[in-house]
Amino acid sequence: MAFRDRQWYINAIEREQKNVEQHRADLERHMGMADHSLAAMKCDDLKAALLKLNDLENHLADKGA
Structure with a gap:
């Protein structure tokens, strides 16, 4: 896997982890x-x-990263 592809997935995963944490916090608040x-x-x-x-x-x- 090319570095750029691997980095894209890593960045996307990090963004989605933040999204998950935000939704979890909202759920707990409600x-x-x-x-x-x-x-x-x-x-x-x-x-x-x-x-x-x-x-x-x-x-x-x-992709074998």
């Missing part, structure tokens, strides 16, 4: 306020971010 409708939406956002992160990590691993 659960703490007992705002279950917003918490449900944030749970869906967190799930999507985790799936994207997993996909990026799998692609990086498949």
Whole structure:
């Protein structure tokens, strides 16, 4: 794998990890306020971010980095 491709995946993974942490913090905040409708939406956002992160990590691993 070319360095540029590998670096792109690493940067994308780091961005998605930050996104996951933000969604997790939002979910915890809404659960703490007992705002279950917003918490449900944030749970869906967190799930999507985790799936994207997993996909990026799998692609990086498949490319032999």
